[in-house]
Amino acid sequence: MIRTPDQRIRVFVSSTLRELSDEREAVRSAIERLRLAPVMFELGARPHPPRDLYRSYLAQSDVFVGIYGASYGWVAPEEEVSGLEDEYNLAPREMPKLIYVKDTDSRDERLTGLISRIQADDTAAYLHFHTAADLEDQVAGDLAMLLAERFDESRATAEPELEPEAPTLIGRVPVPYTPTIGREADIDAVRTLLARGTDRVVSLVGPGGIGKSRLAIETALACGDMFPDGVYFVLLEGVLEPGLLLPTIAYYLGIRDNGEAALEERIAHALAERRVLIVLDNFEQIVDAAPVLVRLYTVAPTATFLVTSRIVLRIRGERVFEVSPLTMPAGDGPASLDRATRSAAVTLFVDRARAIDADFDVTADNAGDLADICRRLEGLPLAIELAAAKVRILSPAGIAERLERSLPLLTAAVRDLPERHRTMRATIDWSVSLLPDTQRELLEDLGVFATRFTLDAVEALGAGRSWGDDAIDALTALIDGSLVKQGEVGGRRVFSLLAMVREYALGRLKDRGDAVQVRRAHADYYRALVQRLAPGLGGDGQAEAVVRLGLELPNLRAAVRHLIYTNRLDDAGDFAWSLLIYWWISGFFAEVRVWMLELLEKQHDEPITQRTRAIAWFFALWGEMWQRPSEQVIAGLGECVRLFTESGDEDAAAMALAARATARVQFSHLDTDKAEAELREAVVTLSERGNTWAEAITEVSLGRLAWVRGATDDALAHFDRATSVAEARGDLFTTSVAGNLRARLNFQLGRIEDAEREFVHTLLLSIRLHYEEGVAYGLEGVCAVAAAHSEAWRAAALAVAAGVIRRRIGIFDVEAFTVHTPYLEILRGHDPQSVDAGQTAGADLTVAEAVQLALPEHEWDTVADILRTW
Structure with a gap:
């Protein structure tokens, strides 16, 4: 990909070059006045063919500006249209298009036809101009208006308080x-x-x-x-x-x-x-x-x-x-009627009030009340926003009067807080006091949610609650009162509370004595959600389940916390164990370990089953197994095997046995025979129990062990079985892991074409899972193949791009099965300039660009949409 000069909002400028050179300079000046980036042929990379350059620039641009005069432009040999028309044809339909036509006495017939087609295009804005100076002012004004319109459109959906949308x-x-x-x-x-x-x-x-x-x-x-x-x-x-x-x-x-x-x-x-x-x-x-x-x-x-x-x-x-409060009207006078001299607090109130009443402004009648409101709320932005939301039902005078009457009493009730904490708490109290009982109780119940929640979750929580039959209307009223925010995440409508409001709501819920009941309902909803999604983690639907669970992660954390807090320790253990595959794929073992250690601490006051104790110890020992293997860790995992077995969970016992074998190998290579026997025993049990995911991942462990011991035929056989089992269930993760290892071994054995096919396949699987570690491994594999084919520049670029990913996501442990570095060093000796140039280019590649460099051209379309957001 040919990169544009920088990464600001990019405006692609299309016109004939010589005929409209003055106009192009005027448009460039207009774009730069707005601190946007002009994307123009004359600013581009000259070694690239012209058509490649403008195709690439168009793909990276945000706005299309077309300037048309008298000339249609040159039609290159073997082309049917000029570059001018080709650029318009290539501009995506969804890209905003601003078209400017210069008044002239004559115009090429083909350009007249193009302009007629543009006039019929409902995605393009069409204007005339006379001089370059006129054009500069028109373009600057139109771009500013376009950005303002797009900003207004985004206000309804963008939500800063929510976690990122995917x-x-x-x-x-x-x-x-x-x-x-x-x-x-x-x-x-x-x-x-x-x-x-x-x-x-x-x-x-x-x-x-x-x-x-x-x-x-x-x-x-x-x-x-x-x-x-x-x-x-x-x-x-x-x-x-x-x-x-x-x-x-x-x-x-x-x-x-x-x-x-x-x-x-x-x-x-x-x-x-x-x-x-x-x-x-x-x-x-x-x-x-x-x-x-x-x-x-x-x-x-x-x-x-x-x-x-x-x-x-x-x-x-x-x-x-x-951080200071917003500035308030000076002294005890009214708010300024002049926008330029208004205090920040009053300006904020007016801005938020206009979201409800577009004509709201400071007037001679309300200026004193607005000043009183802002002073009474001490310039606290959130307090001012909550008060401004009340213009739906109260005048500024009514708001000021009620604050004057209520706020001193409410602040007196929370004397244990610092002064401005008291004011903020009292403002929320006042705002909530204006709600009907059902809406107030809904707000308090919503305090159990973490960060964001869906309408389905709210309705599930409402069973038996006073607001349960009126959930949608009550939630809408809270949104209108600025107590609940709404947005969209992953195509779903979601809601959230600001941290201060959530803290207030949860405190009120506890004071009411309902916290345990509502926490139980919250945990039950997310337990049921996990029970629906967890089966898909091991096979078909794995990618979709990982994405959905990722979007629900804050509430999954809260659900575990609620289960432990309410002493439902066995439920908490089962919840954590059912998501084992998710923790593994997404990498959350350290977090789960914190929960499980807390669970083990509580078992002294609340008895737990042997199975729950085994689950907690398994997660607590997982990191120790890799980082600090010891006889104690091996013994601890052996105790997990015993506890799982005695509780009747043979499936979990086999997984703990496989983990114990892994710990043996980590601790001492002298235990490889015993480790192999335990892994084989685990595979048999897991196969009999139908746990295909665990069976496949254990086969991978057997393959790695065989490879380390030099038994390459056995290693390939294990990787083959792992891939076969995983593919049969649609398990993308294990297919990717096993396939990448098999490809590396095949490469070492000289089977370059087989290795290349599998490296590409596993790279595609990792992209679908958004599994960046797998992407790095896939890039390294294709790098090895490129190096074997003496493609020095490409191999070096891919090696550096993979290294950048490894470093960014913290994968720094020595890769025992690396295959690309020796070949790259050989190439350096033969063609050092190409290797150096490739390494320089690789450092600047995005993930998408690196993947595109690695994939055959016909495979790129299958993942291009996924990679656009990386």
Whole structure:
């Protein structure tokens, strides 16, 4: 792919070159005035054929601008249309098109025909112009209007408080769905702190509702140029245990935790020498984990952390930035009628009120009331938004009067909180007090959800509740009151509470004495969801199940927490075990280990079954098995085998036996005979029990063991059986793992064509699963084949691209079955210039570009759509 000059919003400019050179310069000036990127042939890479260049540029552009004068343009040999018409034909239908036709006395007949066709195209805007100066002003105005319209369209669906909408978007900074008001100076100040590079942790500190998260989002969006290796947004809102800080950071960085190395070590490796900004939002609930940040920035000195918290972290390297309220009307006078001199607090109130009443503004009649409202709410943005939502039912005078009457009483009831915390809590109290009982009780019940939830989940929660028969109308009313947010994730309508509102709702639910009952209903709903989705994890529907569970991950965490909190320990163990395949594919073993250790601590007060004890110990020992194998770990997994067996779960016992065999190999190669016997025994049992996923993955372990021992025929036989079993069930993950290992072994044995076919196949499977570790392995495999064919540039580019993925997701352990590096070194000796050039190019490839370089052309279309979001 031929990259455009930069990555801002890109405007493709189409016209004849010589005839309209002045007009092209005018359009370029208009585009750059708006800080957009002009995509123009004369700015491009000259070594590429012209048609390849504009095809590639069009594919990467966001807006099409066509300028037409008198000439139709040159028609190249063997072509039917000129480049001018070809560019218009190639512009995607969904791409906005702005067409400008210069008034002229004569025009080529074919250009007249093209313009007539454009006039009939309902996706294009069509305008005339006289001079280049006129054109510049028209283009600048039209682009500004287009961007404003697209922004307004996005406001209804973009939702910054929700987690990213799909696994591919995890960690990206959310885009605000409403304007940010009154924070320009704060954004500049925090950006200056980050630019100095002397503070490793910048903490935005202030009470709930003051706008810390919004300031962090806007600062992160403004700092992309300072952190060339990435800006990540880590939402800690539903993370309540300090031990989950590292797993959560890893999740948002895209680091898969398979247990084979310490998570902190993987994160440190992934961040090493990378200039990244990591935003940690809502840190106050796990402030005891703050020393972990010191360890991380010590081993990753080029990483910077931007933290939002209600309290100071008190760690070395921290720079505290106190987030202030919005400016309020000076003195005790009314709000300004002049927009240019209004305070930020009043401006925010007016903006949010206009979402309800488009004609709302400051008038001589309401200016005093608006000033009183903003002062009484102490300039707290969330409080002001909640008050502004009441213009649906109250006038500004009515809002001011009720706040004057209610707020002092409500703040007096929460004297144990700092001053502005009291005001925010009292404002929510006041806002909720205006709701009917059913809506108020629904809001309180919604506090059990984590981050986001669906209407199905709400309705399931409503069985036996006062609002149960009125769920849709009650939820709509809460949305209208700005207490519930809505958006769309993965094609589904979802809802969420702001962190401060969720905290309030859950507190009220506890005070009512209903928390245990509602938590039970929440856990039961997600247990039932898991029971529906889990069977698909081992076969057909695996990719869909992984995506759906990923979207539900915050509530899966909450469900486990609710089960443990309410002493349903056996249910919690069964919940965790049923998702074993998901934890493995997605890499969440460290997180599950935290839950299971908590479960084991509670067994002293609440008895558990032998099976639950075995499950908890299995997850607790998983990381130890890989990272710190010992006789104690082997013995512990042996105890899991015994407990599973005595509880009658032969299937789980066989899986624990396979894990024990793996621990033996990790601990000492002297135990390989015993390990092989245990793996073979596990395969027989798993096959008899019909657990095809575990059977196939255990066959993979037997294959790896045989390969290490030099028995390549046996290894191939095991990989063949693993692939056969996995493919029969539609298990993409194990098919990919087994196939990649088989391809590597075939490559070592000189079967290059067989290896190449399987490397490509496993690469395609990994893309479907969004399994980046598998993508890296696939790229390395195709690299080996390219190197064997003496394709020095391509092999080197793929090797570096795979290395970039490995590093970013923290896969740094030595690959025992690597095959590509020796051949690459041989090529370096024969053609060092091509290898060097390929390595330079590979470092700049996106995942999609690297995959496209690796795949045969006919395979690209099968995954192009998936890769567009990578």
